[in-house]
Amino acid sequence: MKITDMLTASKQMLSFEVFPPKTETVFKSVSEAALKIATLHPSFISVTYGAGGGTSQYTLDLARRIRETTGVEAMAHLTCVSSTRATIHDRIEEIHAAGISNVMALRGDLPKDGTPGRDYHHACELIAELRATGYDFCIGSACYPEVHPESTNQKADIAALRLKAEAGCNFFTTQMFFDNHLLFNFLYKIREAGITIPVFPGIMPITSKKQIEQVLRLSNAYLPQRFRSLMDRYGDSEPAMRQAGIIYATEQIIDLYANGIQVVHVYTMNKPEIAAAIQQNLSNIIGMPL
Numbered sequence: 001m002k003i004t005d006m007l008t009a010s011k012q013m014l015s016f017e018v019f020p021p022k023t024e025t026v027f028k029s030v031s032e033a034a035l036k037i038a039t040l041h042p043s044f045i046s047v048t049y050g051a052g053g054g055t056s057q058y059t060l061d062l063a064r065r066i067r068e069t070t071g072v073e074a075m076a077h078l079t080c081v082s083s084t085r086a087t088i089h090d091r092i093e094e095i096h097a098a099g100i101s102n103v104m105a106l107r108g109d110l111p112k113d114g115t116p117g118r119d120y121h122h123a124c125e126l127i128a129e130l131r132a133t134g135y136d137f138c139i140g141s142a143c144y145p146e147v148h149p150e151s152t153n154q155k156a157d158i159a160a161l162r163l164k165a166e167a168g169c170n171f172f173t174t175q176m177f178f179d180n181h182l183l184f185n186f187l188y189k190i191r192e193a194g195i196t197i198p199v200f201p202g203i204m205p206i207t208s209k210k211q212i213e214q215v216l217r218l219s220n221a222y223l224p225q226r227f228r229s230l231m232d233r234y235g236d237s238e239p240a241m242r243q244a245g246i247i248y249a250t251e252q253i254i255d256l257y258a259n260g261i262q263v264v265h266v267y268t269m270n271k272p273e274i275a276a277a278i279q280q281n282l283s284n285i286i287g288m289p290l
């Protein structure tokens with residue numbers, strides 16, 4: 001089922017993101033964690049794709065297994081910047097043949113030396129290519145409430161988003177953020193710019209000090225003082241930080257729903273206990289009419 005078709009039920013939805021194994025050695029443990037998350041029966045699960053193509057086959061395998069063993073709809077991520085047109089063509093055919101109708105179309109990070117892609121430069125080219133197949137994919141793409149690090153300013157970033165919507169993207173999922181005001185401001189600006197497709201906020205529960213250091217290294221996310229206080233107070237106690245991080249993420253999600261957001265996407269980091277705790281905290285809220 002296409003994710004866009006699920007939206008017509010007009011109910012609050014929770015979806016999860018998982019990542020596939022990077023190597024054959026960890027295939028079993030990583031896949032099992034992801035499948036366990038699928039048994040929680042979120043609205044859908046998205047499966048990330050390795051930037052260098054290393055996990056490309058595993059992405060599709062995992063997405064297929066999630067659908068077949070749990071009946072949960074899966075979305076396969078696909079990045080294009082490090083691939084040739086021929087490879088992308090093959091990947092799209094494989095996705096279609098596997099019965100996956102939801103695709104997250106991404107550019108992917110540029111190589112560390114900044115060399116641009118040979119055949120692809122931006123996600124909108126991949127979106128257009130997916131549309132041109134005529135396969136009736138539901139296509140998602142990424143957006144950045146705090147602006148993509150390569151963009152000179154938010155206006156330019158939003159102009160690029162419009163190109164993705166015009167190329168045939170059906171919805172956007174956001175980069176993680178820790179202050180909902182940033183999301184609400186972003187939504188106001190994109191709607192003003194004429195972008196009308198749904199936006200699914202991406203929420204990352206931060207459950208350890210190590211994880212926050214990683215997040216800050218990889219993204220330019222703003223950390224509100226309220227969050228910093230939690231880290232200062234509980235960062236050295238693993239169970240306390242886990243509990244505080246889950247509650248913080250839950251509160252963010254409730255506030256998003258309360259302000260009219262239909263779908264919240266949780267970055268689970270393949271941790272079933274964290275996905276389950278968030279879902280449990282929202283058990284009387286998920287499924288409520290909009």
Ligand SMILES: Cc1cc2nc3c(=O)[nH]c(=O)nc-3n(C[C@H](O)[C@H](O)[C@H](O)COP(=O)(O)OP(=O)(O)OC[C@H]3O[C@@H](n4cnc5c(N)ncnc54)[C@H](O)[C@@H]3O)c2cc1C
Pocket residue numbers: 047048049050051052077078079105106107108109110121122123124141142143148149150151156157158160161163164173174175176202
């Ligand atoms: C929800 C989500 C899921 C992700 N999943 C994965 C994953 O599975 N695997 C992975 O490797 N990475 C993933 N990423 C990371 C993503 O690949 C990087 O953030 C990457 O740097 C940008 O990808 P993009 O698709 O947003 O690129 P683009 O949309 O191409 O944007 C990249 C930059 O180019 C600008 N731009 C875009 N289009 C144009 C245009 N036509 N003309 C001029 N400028 C333009 C944008 O403003 C931005 O600055 C994900 C990110 C998010 C938010």
